[in-house]
Amino acid sequence: MTDTSATARNFISALPHSHALGMQLEAIGAGQATIAMPYDPALVGDPETGVIHGGAVSALMDTACGAAVMSHPQAGISTATLDLRIDYMRPATPGQTIRTRAECHHVTRSVAFVRAVATDDDESRPVAMATGAFTVERKG
C-alpha cells in the first residue's frame, strides 16, 4: 500500500477521539487503510477476563472505514458514517494489539461502501468484521 493521501493521514492524527484511544495509522491509500490500536487496560470491557470492550473495537472500525473512504480517489476529502454493522466473532486476546484493515470497495456520487476486518496476533482468526455506508462529500 502506498501513501497517496497526506490529507487523510494528517486528518487521522488530528482526530481527538482516535488519538485518545491510542490509534496508529499504519497504511493508507487508494481506498484502503490499516489502523492499529495497542492494548490498553483503560479500554477493557470485562474486568474478569481483561478483554477490550466492543465499543473500543467499534471506534477502531469506524476510524479505519472513514480513513479508507477519505483515501479513495473518488470519495473526496471528508466523510461521515451513515451506517456501520459490526460482527464480533471472538474476544480479542488480552495484551495484544488490535489491527483493522478497511477497504472502500464501491463509491457512487453520494455513498461509499466499506468493509473491514479486525485481527489480533492470530491473523487467521478475525476478531470482528464490519460493513458500513459512508457519505461522499462533494468538493465545491
Add this chain to the structure above:
Amino acid sequence: MRPPPEPVHVVKQRREALLRSLVEGVPYIRFLGVQFDRRGDELTAVLPFKDSLIGNPRLPALHGGATAAFLEIAAMIELSWSTLWEGVEADGALPEGPLRLPKTIDFTVDYLRSGLPRDAYARARVNRSGRRYASVHVEAWQDNRSRLFAQATGHFLMPPAAPK
C-alpha cells in the same frame, strides 16, 4: 396481615448498589465517562461532553466510534440490569460471585445526524431476551428527545445462568 413495605432508603440503596456493580468495574465505561440516571427501573445513559470525544474538529462533531461505543454500553447495561432486576427485587440482595456480562454478537448503528459537542443521552429497550440470546434496541439524543442523532440494534449472547 401484609408485611410492612420496605423503607424507601433500603430499596434505593439496593437498586443503586446493583447499578454500581454493573457499571463501576468496567474500565472502558470510566474511560468514556458514561454515567447512568435511574428512575425506578428506567435507566438513562449519559455521555457528558469532553473534547476527547470529538471526531471531526472542524465541525466539530462527536466521533462516530464514540457514539457507537456509548450506544453499546447503554444497550449492554440495560440488558444486564433488566435481567438481574427481578431476582434482586425478589431476594432483596445482590447476586453473589463475579459479575458475568452478556457478550455482543453483532451491533448495527444507524447515524441519523451528526453528534453535537454537548452531552448525549441514550435509553435501551430489550425487545427479546431468551436463555441464550437477546435483541436490544437503543436510541440516543442530545437537546431534543424526539430528534434522535443515532440508534442501534444489537444481539447479545447471555451469560450462563448462575447456579442456585
